[in-house]
Amino acid sequence: MYNGAMPASHKVVRQTVGLPADTARQVRSLAKQRRLSANRVIVELVEEGIEAQKRKQKEFFELAERFRAATDPEDVARLGDDLGRMVFGH
Amino acid sequence: MPHLETWQKLPPAIRQHLIDRMRDRHISIADLNELRIWVESHPLVPEGEWYKDFASFKICGEGPYPKTFLLSGQPAEGESLCVQGGRAVEKPTVTRAVTVAALQAKSGDHRPARPIRRNNRLAQVFDHKLMRRTISDRNRFLKVAERLSYNPFER
Numbered sequence: 001m002y003n004g005a006m007p008a009s010h011k012v013v014r015q016t017v018g019l020p021a022d023t024a025r026q027v028r029s030l031a032k033q034r035r036l037s038a039n040r041v042i043v044e045l046v047e048e049g050i051e052a053q054k055r056k057q058k059e060f061f062e063l064a065e066r067f068r069a070a071t072d073p074e075d076v077a078r079l080g081d082d083l084g085r086m087v088f089g090h
Numbered sequence: 091m092p093h094l095e096t097w098q099k100l101p102p103a104i105r106q107h108l109i110d111r112m113r114d115r116h117i118s119i120a121d122l123n124e125l126r127i128w129v130e131s132h133p134l135v136p137e138g139e140w141y142k143d144f145a146s147f148k149i150c151g152e153g154p155y156p157k158t159f160l161l162s163g164q165p166a167e168g169e170s171l172c173v174q175g176g177r178a179v180e181k182p183t184v185t186r187a188v189t190v191a192a193l194q195a196k197s198g199d200h201r202p203a204r205p206i207r208r209n210n211r212l213a214q215v216f217d218h219k220l221m222r223r224t225i226s227d228r229n230r231f232l233k234v235a236e237r238l239s240y241n242p243f244e245r
Binding site: 057060061064065067068076077080081083084085086087088089090 | 094095098100109112123126129130156
């Protein structure tokens, strides 16, 4: 039971999430390989996904700053292309 | 409706133009990041001209190609988009403007549309009921207007 002393990060929220059939199959397969519950695998994947998003965002801001600060035309072209790829996907 | 093309598939001239525009310091990097997040959602875009507002700039495109950045305040042509569940649909505020313009054209009234205030009852109904719908739902706006006896041309 949550008694108020437990850190907020340990609080568990039950939530129903629909997964595409193929993703659900991969989750079950991963869980079996690693001898973990499907729930645990999903939690790890979501946490890793959130971290990856944060890293990507940080990289984006650093690249954008470098692009704006660049003065050499070659650097501008290269960094601009990298930024374009990051913004518009590749 | 096509998906937005990826960077590598854009014509070189468009890529160069977008690079040049992204150097403009009036375009905020935080807003560019919002654009990146939007593009990541693989949005569907209209076949014709469209634009999406990111506060400090608008991205304008035609079909699957993003074409240019306009600074805020610069008028854009085409359908306005906003993101809901990865699909590109129009922004309700702009929808109202487009719809009023469409109604005016239909009725032969070419006066500028009366601005719709946020606290206007019709605007609220329109926001709540139609914000998830597309530009083809202009007629729904007309029906709501009729039900509320609202005249969009009234001064």
